[in-house]
Amino acid sequence: MSDHDSELKPSKPAIWNDPKYRALFFQIVLVLALGYFITTIVNNTLTNMESRGISTGFAFLSEPAGFGILQSLIEFDESHTYGRTFFVGLLNTMLVAGLGIFLATILGFIMGVARLSRNWVVAKVATFYIEIFRNIPLLLQIFFWYFAVLGALPSVRQSMSLGAGVEFNNRGLYLPAPVPENGFAIVGWLFLAGIIASILLARWANKRQESTGQQFPVFFSSLGMIFGLPLLVFFVMGSPLSWDYPMLKGFNFQGGISIIPELLALLLALTIYTGTFIAETVRAGINAVSHGQTEAAMALGLNRSKTMRLIIIPQAMRVIIPPLTSQYLNLAKNSSLATAVGYPDIVAVFMGTTLNQTGQAVEITMMTMGVYLTISLVISMFMNWFNKRMALVER
Amino acid sequence: MTVTTETKKYELGHHPDMAPPLTTTGLIGWLRTNLFSSYMNSVLTIFVLYLLYLYIPPLIEWLFIDAIWSGGSREACEVDGAGACWAFINSRFSQFMYGFYPKDLLWRPNTAGLLLIALMVPLFLKSFNYKWVLGGFILIIYPFIAFYLIHGGSFGLETVETNKWGGLMLTLILSGVGIVASLPIGIVLALGRRSEMPIVKSLSVVYIEFWRGVPLITVLFMSSVMLPLFLPDGSDFDKLLRAMIGIIMFQSAYMAEVVRGGLQAIPKGQYEAASALGLSYWKSMGFIVLPQALKLVIPGIVNTFIALFKDTTLVLIIGLFDLLAIIQQANSDSAWLGFDTEGYVFAASVFWVFCFSMSRYSIALEAKLHTGHKR
Numbered sequence: 001m002s003d004h005d006s007e008l009k010p011s012k013p014a015i016w017n018d019p020k021y022r023a024l025f026f027q028i029v030l031v032l033a034l035g036y037f038i039t040t041i042v043n044n045t046l047t048n049m050e051s052r053g054i055s056t057g058f059a060f061l062s063e064p065a066g067f068g069i070l071q072s073l074i075e076f077d078e079s080h081t082y083g084r085t086f087f088v089g090l091l092n093t094m095l096v097a098g099l100g101i102f103l104a105t106i107l108g109f110i111m112g113v114a115r116l117s118r119n120w121v122v123a124k125v126a127t128f129y130i131e132i133f134r135n136i137p138l139l140l141q142i143f144f145w146y147f148a149v150l151g152a153l154p155s156v157r158q159s160m161s162l163g164a165g166v167e168f169n170n171r172g173l174y175l176p177a178p179v180p181e182n183g184f185a186i187v188g189w190l191f192l193a194g195i196i197a198s199i200l201l202a203r204w205a206n207k208r209q210e211s212t213g214q215q216f217p218v219f220f221s222s223l224g225m226i227f228g229l230p231l232l233v234f235f236v237m238g239s240p241l242s243w244d245y246p247m248l249k250g251f252n253f254q255g256g257i258s259i260i261p262e263l264l265a266l267l268l269a270l271t272i273y274t275g276t277f278i279a280e281t282v283r284a285g286i287n288a289v290s291h292g293q294t295e296a297a298m299a300l301g302l303n304r305s306k307t308m309r310l311i312i313i314p315q316a317m318r319v320i321i322p323p324l325t326s327q328y329l330n331l332a333k334n335s336s337l338a339t340a341v342g343y344p345d346i347v348a349v350f351m352g353t354t355l356n357q358t359g360q361a362v363e364i365t366m367m368t369m370g371v372y373l374t375i376s377l378v379i380s381m382f383m384n385w386f387n388k389r390m391a392l393v394e395r
Numbered sequence: 396m397t398v399t400t401e402t403k404k405y406e407l408g409h410h411p412d413m414a415p416p417l418t419t420t421g422l423i424g425w426l427r428t429n430l431f432s433s434y435m436n437s438v439l440t441i442f443v444l445y446l447l448y449l450y451i452p453p454l455i456e457w458l459f460i461d462a463i464w465s466g467g468s469r470e471a472c473e474v475d476g477a478g479a480c481w482a483f484i485n486s487r488f489s490q491f492m493y494g495f496y497p498k499d500l501l502w503r504p505n506t507a508g509l510l511l512i513a514l515m516v517p518l519f520l521k522s523f524n525y526k527w528v529l530g531g532f533i534l535i536i537y538p539f540i541a542f543y544l545i546h547g548g549s550f551g552l553e554t555v556e557t558n559k560w561g562g563l564m565l566t567l568i569l570s571g572v573g574i575v576a577s578l579p580i581g582i583v584l585a586l587g588r589r590s591e592m593p594i595v596k597s598l599s600v601v602y603i604e605f606w607r608g609v610p611l612i613t614v615l616f617m618s619s620v621m622l623p624l625f626l627p628d629g630s631d632f633d634k635l636l637r638a639m640i641g642i643i644m645f646q647s648a649y650m651a652e653v654v655r656g657g658l659q660a661i662p663k664g665q666y667e668a669a670s671a672l673g674l675s676y677w678k679s680m681g682f683i684v685l686p687q688a689l690k691l692v693i694p695g696i697v698n699t700f701i702a703l704f705k706d707t708t709l710v711l712i713i714g715l716f717d718l719l720a721i722i723q724q725a726n727s728d729s730a731w732l733g734f735d736t737e738g739y740v741f742a743a744s745v746f747w748v749f750c751f752s753m754s755r756y757s758i759a760l761e762a763k764l765h766t767g768h769k770r
Contacts, residue, residue: 027594034598041625048624119436120429121443135750136743137705140719144743147726148736333610340712351616361620369609369617376608 045362052359060358061086067353069344071260085354089346090371096263096345097332097375100270104331105324107271108278115283126279134276139337141273146265146341153261156252165245165256173259174246181240190230198222262343266335274331281327285320286312317390325383332375346371458740469731483734484741487725491741494561494716500553504564507541534575541568557635561716563745565635569707569717573642574650574700580643581650582689586680588655599651606648611709614641619713638710646703653695657688690764697757701750718742 015021049056061083069076073091076084114126133141151170154160159169165176180188198218205216234240246256289312297307339348346368355364418427431437461478463471465485472480484491493501514533517523545568548554560568587599606614618641619634626632661684669679711720722738725731 023592027592030598031594044627045621045624118429118432119439121440121447125443125447131751132747135701135705135747135754137708137719137746139708139711140739140742140746143719143723144736144739148739151735336610336612337709339612347610347612347616351613355616355620361624365613365617365621369613372610372613373605373608 049362054359056360056362058363060360060363063358065354065357067357069349070342071263071344082354082358086346086350086367089344089349092343092349093332093335093338093345093347093371094375096266096270096338096343097335099267100274100331100335101328103267103271104274104278104327107275108327109282111275111279112282112286115279116286130276130279133272134280136273138269138273138334139340141269142265142337142341145268146261150261150265156248159248159253165243167246167253167256170261171252171258172261173264174253175257175259176243176245177255177257179242179244181242183237183240186237187230187234187240190233191226194222194226194229197225201225260343262338262341265341266338266343270331270334274327274334277327277330278324281320281323282316284323285316285318288319289315314390318387321383321387321390325380325387328379328383329376332379333372336372469734472734479737479740480734481737481741483725483731483737486731490562490725491718491721492562493564494721495559496555496561496564497559500547500555503544503547503552503555507544510540510544511537534578538572538575557633560635562721563718565710565715566704566707566717569639569642569710570700570704572639573646573703573707574696576639576643577646577650578696580647581654582685584647584651585654585658588651589658603648603651606645607652611642611645611706612712614645615709615713617641618644634713635715638713638715642703642707646699649699649702650696653692653699654688656695657692658684660691661688693764694757694761697753697760701753701757704749704753705746718745 012018046056062081064079065082065085066078068078069085069088071092072088073095074084074088076088111126111129114122115130117123117126153168153170156169156171159167159174162168167174198221201216201221202218205218209215244255246253246258248254293311293315294307297311302310335345336347338345339352342348351364351368355361358364418424430440457478459478461476462481463474463477463479464481466472466482467486469480469483471482489498489501493504496504511533514529514537517529518526523529543550543552545560545564546555546557584599584603587595588603590596590599615638618637622637622640623632665683665687666679669683672679674682707717708719710717711723716724719742722742726735726738
């Protein structure tokens, strides 16, 4: 037996046939080729930039920018630096992406559930919405809202009043701004405290239900703590809040909160476009929960809304979250289309104006791409964490 | 217990089935189950129907009934109560289709398009047996034929510079080239990502995740601003080519993920059987794994094509005249000012027809290919 064994042992292959050495050789060649490619590119870039008189490095970030920006969440004017334009653009991108994700999620969930509705008209309307808007390019939708709809609104002088101090014209949407007065801070703190107390209460109620089976009306008591108590205090203190209404002064509205049409068009298009994809995700998720679950819930005597809330949605969420993450990522990346209508996001401000003025193509492209890579990473990390929380815990 | 049955007395024997209650069948039954099953549903139905009544008839009137279909100038559309001004689209139709391509040379792109359609037809015939050969011809040889037809410059054809290309033709060229060129790169990257060689694997992962993490606009900006810097001094190249390089690099990352999905769906036994037969890596991939995997991912490829087709509109930002860009330009033409909506509606319907039919095709294909492998 033992001498048979030695015969059966494979003979050692020649070194050029050994997969281990082949792999090693192939990878060394790949690294060398890549290294050569990169050095050539870097060399070419350096010579090209030298011949065009562009200095490398990030010194330009501290020079004054000398241009104004349409909308800025932090203080900005011509005297601020190029470095600051980066942050203005970044904040504007985050604003539109955050609002877009929030609104698209709401619209998408409503439409996804509506498409599965037992009401024929509602289901058909949702289907039409989804099939029409997801097959039209996003950029076209942004242009449509910006040029054809918002551009056709009346001018400032003929502004439409939507009531309660809300004004709507081709310069944007004007809302009254709340002005907190003495003592309003207490209401704010109470609101925050209510949120924290509700979270603690929910945890406690969950634990108690798991150990004893007794339920606690978490929803209504949280509602009372978050909104009821602060509202009560608010009125007891004599409504310490006034409104700053937008007023027509000269050629434009002054005061209040103004939302520029660029932001409105971008938000509308992003919400409507991404909403269709989220709706399809939600529909697929709900369909993925087997019908036996619904039947079992009915057999247990749960009503329709409880079946949906306690049985279907938690299971559907596990299917929904991974594709939902990629929709959020898409929305964040698609917010860069802002540059087409002149909304000052990071691509328009930093990769557009700042790049044109300084010519620092390499540095600026790297920084902008770095921002998007970071945003992508953060969103997918958060959603992975959320997914882990929602995932099935098997005993 | 006394049962009072004065009107009807049950008699033994055969009884025919009674008709179902009137309210559960036919139109009434349908209305009751689908529209008015509960108070909430009834309210919702009536509300939605009212909204539709408010908006749909005026929309149809504007789109079709009151629309002006022909006319050489904007005066034709400045009539009281006129709806959509399709005369605007009519008068610029050839520009929307071909951009600034010389009018007397239009037969060339037309021939290229008709040739493609003629080549595609047998692919949909069941009885045609050489689909792989024809598919390979379309993917590998046809692009060169189309290039020489549209660009010219040899075989006695007059050169038409790429800055004259535009309209729907450019949109189709960009997306078609993007898909065809990114497919082989995507396959290589997908194989690289599943490779056991650590350096190959990590390089593929970095490449794929990098391009998937950045928006296409930044890629287009980069290819239009940075590519000239990367090349040796004095080599200047075409704007369209630069955009194409950007799109291909971007798209190949997405393609790689689609192909990887197909590779993962092939059961491990197939890989093992291939190596048990003594096939080398490339042989087992080329003859055993990839043919099965690619068949599985055709719907996925069609879906990425739809996404790319919509994304090609972004090239207007770097100054190329695709369908949307040329409509945008026509909108700002002073001779036809004020018909933006018509332009956008036209562009939207063109894009919609393409995307919707492709997505239907992809769904049908998915159902047809759903033959095995599903776990």
